[in-house]
Amino acid sequence: MNANVDKIPKGMHSVTPHLVCEGAADAIEFYKKAFNAVEMMRMPGPNGKLMHAGVRIGDSVIMLADDFPEYGGLGPKALKGSPVTLHLYVEDVDATFQQALDAGASVRMPVADMFWGDRYGQVTDPFGHHWSIATHIKDMSPEEMMAAMQQQMPPC
Numbered sequence: 236m237n238a239n240v241d242k243i244p245k246g247m248h249s250v251t252p253h254l255v256c257e258g259a260a261d262a263i264e265f266y267k268k269a270f271n272a273v274e275m276m277r278m279p280g281p282n283g284k285l286m287h288a289g290v291r292i293g294d295s296v297i298m299l300a301d302d303f304p305e306y307g308g309l310g311p312k313a314l315k316g317s318p319v320t321l322h323l324y325v326e327d328v329d330a331t332f333q334q335a336l337d338a339g340a341s342v343r344m345p346v347a348d349m350f351w352g353d354r355y356g357q358v359t360d361p362f363g364h365h366w367s368i369a370t371h372i373k374d375m376s377p378e379e380m381m382a383a384m385q386q387q388m389p390p391c
Contacts, residue, residue, distance in 0.1 A: 246291075247296055248295060248296070251295075251297070251298060253300070254298070254362075254364055255309060255310040256299055256302065256362040256364075257302050258301070259284070259285040259299050259301040260277070260285055260288075261361075261362075262361075262362050263277070263288060266290050268334070268338035269338035269339070270292045270323065270334075270366075271334075272290040273290060273291045274288070274290050275291055284300075286300055287299075287300055293323070297321075311363025312362065312363045317365055319365065320365040320367050321367070322367045323366055323367065323368050324370070324371065325369070325370055326370065328346055328353075328368050328369055329346055332368050335358045335366070336358065339360070339361045340360050342356075342358060344357035346368075350386075350388075351380045352372060352373040352375040352380070354369065354372050355367060355368070356368055
């Protein structure tokens with residue numbers, strides 16, 4: 236190992252999502268329109284599919300690649316859904332939510348004020364990935380959140 240090399244590259248965080256998409260090049264264009272992503276790089280393979288790419292949304296990097304079923308690289312469409320939701324904090328949840336819809340996302344959960352102090356909604360992008368979008372609107376203690384949850388949620 237080279238002692239002069241940053242162990243975590245500049246601009247990266249400890250955890251970085253890596254999305255598999257049917258049509259990663261189209262996904263990059265969608266993320267630009269929906270979330271103001273900035274393309275950082277793309278590395279096409281010999282067959283024209285993207286082997287690796289990166290975009291920056293806000294201060295975070297998302298890596299992505301095309302699906303490669305022959306190597307076990309399957310995206311949400313092939314898997315018929317995804318158990319993962321990517322969470323995006325923004326200055327104006329309503330504007331970003333609408334921007335995502337205008338770019339081609341579908342509503343998973345409409346925007347509403349939530350008991351934990353965020354204004355929050357969820358979309359599914361055209362590639363099957365789920366995104367929650369939020370703006371923090373109120374600081375709350377865990378006890379305040381629990382009391383608000385009990386008032387908002389119906390009893391089981």
